[in-house]
Amino acid sequence: MSADDRSAEILDRLRRLRARDAPTHGGRTLAYVYDSGVAELDELAARAAEIARPLNGLDPTAFPSIAAMERDLIAFARRALHGDSRRARAFGSVTSGGTESCLLAVKTARDLWRAADPLRARSRPRLVAPVTAHAAFQKAARLFDLEWDPVPCAADGTVSADEMIRRLSADVALVVVSAPAYPSGALDPVGRVAAAAADRGISCHVDACFGGLVLPWWPGLPAWDFRVRGVTSISADLHKFGYAPKGVSVLLHRGRARHRAQFFATTRWPGYPVVNPTLLGSRSASPTAAAWAIAQRLGDRGYAELTARCVRATRSIVAAADRIEGLAVQGRPAGPAVALIADPAVPAAARVDPHLLADEVARLEFRIQHQPGLVQSNGVRLPHSAHLTITPVTERTLPELLDVLARAADAVRGRPRPEPRAELAALRMLGYGSGSRSGSRVRVPGPRAAWRILRAAGVRVDAGGLPERLAPLMALAERLPAPVAEALLTELLARVSEP
Ligand SMILES: Cc1ncc(COP(=O)(O)O)c(C=O)c1O
Structure with missing residues (x-):
């Protein structure tokens, strides 16, 4: 094999690795990436x-x-x-x-x-x-x-x-x-x-x-x-x-x-x-x-124009989410970040759980981000939610995105969030599941124990990927004392890149 062929083969392998990544362009990934939707800008940046x-x-x-x-x-x-x-x-x-x-x-x-x-x-x-x-x-x-x-x-x-x-x-x-x-x-x-x-x-x-x-x-x-x-x-x-x-x-x-x-x-x-x-x-x-x-290319006017797209797309998403039965937008977002929550004003049978929604959205090939709930020091719980970062490209995929959100909501409406009862009981037996959420005096699992717990909870890491459905893992993480949840998630992520 010539040196050129060898290089081509390496790059080919990299491209194949990239094929499993979340799409970075085109508006299907609504977290992590910020797509202007202007191909020429990406080209300029690369050069x-x-x-x-x-x-x-x-x-x-x-x-x-x-x-x-x-x-x-x-x-x-x-x-x-x-x-x-x-x-x-x-x-x-x-x-x-x-x-x-x-x-x-x-x-x-x-x-x-x-x-x-x-x-x-x-x-x-x-x-x-x-x-x-x-x-x-x-x-x-x-x-x-x-x-x-x-x-x-x-x-x-x-x-x-x-x-x-x-x-x-x-x-x-x-x-x-x-x-x-x-x-x-x-x-x-x-x-x-x-x-x-x-x-x-x-x-x-x-x-x-x-x-x-x-x-x-x-x-x-x-x-x-x-x-x-x-x-x-x-x-x-x-x-x-x-x-x-x-x-x-x-x-x-x-x-x-x-x-x-x-x-x-x-x-x-x-x-x-x-x-x-x-x-x-x-x-x-x-x-x-x-x-x-x-920045040279866009200048003030360019940023204003791209922001206007974000504003329009954000307004459409907020309005559409409000129309979906059982779903609500948390608070009043002042910018291109939206958190979707289960509508507390409707009966449980009509509610849309945001994490089940996010899993279903992933099945429909869009990605929104699971955010666990948080019980604060004063006892007030911030609800678990699904985060959307809205970028200029979102406006282009809006009809498809809104359709996916509506279909995903229909598919999960009324379904309760997974309750990790068995996992929590098993963890308590092992001495890891009790103690305060803030983590005072809890037993924290080391790498091997953490991995055993994750496997017992049904979490698998397949060739570098995270579990397909994150709702059960998030529910478990939210209910565990923070140091235990942090040890489990550390183990999960460390294993992803362990040779
Ligand atoms: C408000 C805010 N601050 C800080 C950060 C951290 O930024 P980075 O991921 O670039 O380190 C983020 C990332 O999303 C953010 O939204």
């Missing part, structure tokens, strides 16, 4: 990414093209987020994604909080956020040693500004609000929370990883960006509604000093001086180049 492929983002002085692209992207994002006035001048960095932007926002706020008072040098501050704030903030709290203080939300996914403000005392390093929250689509009360935070000298981050490049053009929203007094940082993902391939986000801070507090620099080793604005060292410039090319 830009290829041009930048050999670069190393570690050092933009060696590769000034990266610095030039980053300057343009930051300038674009700060204009969109109103961080370009003299009153609110924002400075920022390009990061590898939403999680990294959120991690850095927390690390920066923690460092500034500690630096503000020598007595705080070794203290563990709190991080206050609605329980709907992205899990990346829990990760940040664990990594950077803050106490995670989630504020309960109402069943419709909204949080009370008063409830948040009540928690803002001197030991809070950061309060987070979302624009919008991924699980519910709700826009948190940015104005009141940020003003209260400012009055108390507390940092306030707006997590607009999801909405940062779509809400600026969304009609009828209250101000939630740097126009709001007290907002000290905002994250906005270019690899979501910036339509870039994965690996690129921006984090903006109000004022130079806050931005500089984000950096890591050391001259205390014998190698090259390390100055990292973000968490990674060496990093790809391809996603940055792709995002840059797309």
Whole structure:
């Protein structure tokens, strides 16, 4: 076999592997991917990414093209987020994604909080956020040693500004609000929370990883960006509604000093001086180049036009879901994220369980995302739901999508959610199923026990795939103490890529 043939065969194998993936284009996958629906944009992004492929983002002085692209992207994002006035001048960095932007926002706020008072040098501050704030903030709290203080939300996914403000005392390093929250689509009360935070000298981050490049053009929203007094940082993902391939986000801070507090620099080793604005060292410039090319091509008008498609599609989906008997939309989404729930206003016999719905939708070759319910610290349960991310391409597949939702609802209406009674009883026998949901004093299974439990619960991992029907697994995960559920899901995911 020639070298060319061998390469062709390898690429062929990759294509065959890709055949099992969820479709990334065409509007059938309503989570994970953000499809502009404009083939020419994808083509442009791919070519830009290829041009930048050999670069190393570690050092933009060696590769000034990266610095030039980053300057343009930051300038674009700060204009969109109103961080370009003299009153609110924002400075920022390009990061590898939403999680990294959120991690850095927390690390920066923690460092500034500690630096503000020598007595705080070794203290563990709190991080206050609605329980709907992205899990990346829990990760940040664990990594950077803050106490995670989630504020309960109402069943419709909204949080009370008063409830948040009540928690803002001197030991809070950061309060987070979302624009919008991924699980519910709700826009948190940015104005009141940020003003209260400012009055108390507390940092306030707006997590607009999801909405940062779509809400600026969304009609009828209250101000939630740097126009709001007290907002000290905002994250906005270019690899979501910036339509870039994965690996690129921006984090903006109000004022130079806050931005500089984000950096890591050391001259205390014998190698090259390390100055990292973000968490990674060496990093790809391809996603940055792709995002840059797309932003250049679309500009403000292009984003406004693509957002208008999202607005129309979201309105149609919300209206259609409201018309489907037994199904309801959680709260009032302020952006292109919709959570479908069982309509609590109708009798159980007429209800549509969102997870059975999501499984049925998958059988009909669309994908919507299972979100487990959550019993909060105050006992209020956030209902389990099915999440839809609506992108510009959704408008094109709308008739088919609405038909699939209606047919799937007809197929599962009145069917109760799977009750994992036998599994829970078996787990309790093994000593894993009891204890509080929050996980105090529970026994956590190790890898082998976790795998045995998963198999006993009927979960199989076939050649890299997850179980076809996720509703039973989600029901089980929701009912177990969190550390047990987390151990099971960790095991499941680890096995997926275990050789
Ligand atoms: C509001 C919000 N914040 C943060 C993230 C984390 O982003 P990423 O998956 O890019 O790390 C997401 C992802 O969906 C999100 O919706």
